[in-house]
Amino acid sequence: MDNAPSLDNTDNEVIAAVRCWVETFVIGMNLCPFAKRELVKDRIRFVATAAVTEAHLLQVLQAELELLNTDAAIETTLLIHPQVLQDFYTYNNFLNVADALLVSLELEGVYQIASFHPDYQFGGTEQDDVENYTNRAPYPVLHILRESSIEQVIASYPSVDDIPERNIALMNALGRKYLQTVFKACLNRSA
Structure with a gap:
């Protein structure tokens, strides 16, 4: 997808890091078996x-939701926000605000927002637990997904419920040191 025409170098670097993460981590490690098709078709908007x-981010999120509503060529948007919500717990609380926006725009059930953050931590885990890497990204990201597409993919994919357990097993097999190296490589590639 074409990004905003006035991107500066910092924006380009941030997008390059997240795109690298999608290519090498999400797709390369098959964490999301549905992502490759959309990347190849150039239907992911970065x-x-x-x-x-947070108020400004909410405005940008609303604009992205409105764009998705009018442009069917965009399957999904990765809204990267490197300057706001750096603290994971603040970010996690913001997800309630983002969900409330979906409700207020009458888009609940049309879109859902998946969450990725450099310090992502699942409830019941320790910060250093390697399974948290399934939702870690180089920068905070709000991933806007079309519900209808999720439903289609789930209906056609065998054992979709096994994906989280498979991903956790993979993270454990690869180990923290390797995963950190992948992240650093994506950040360095963008510089």
């Missing part, structure tokens, strides 16, 4: 926002 406040 957007870096300069938002520095």
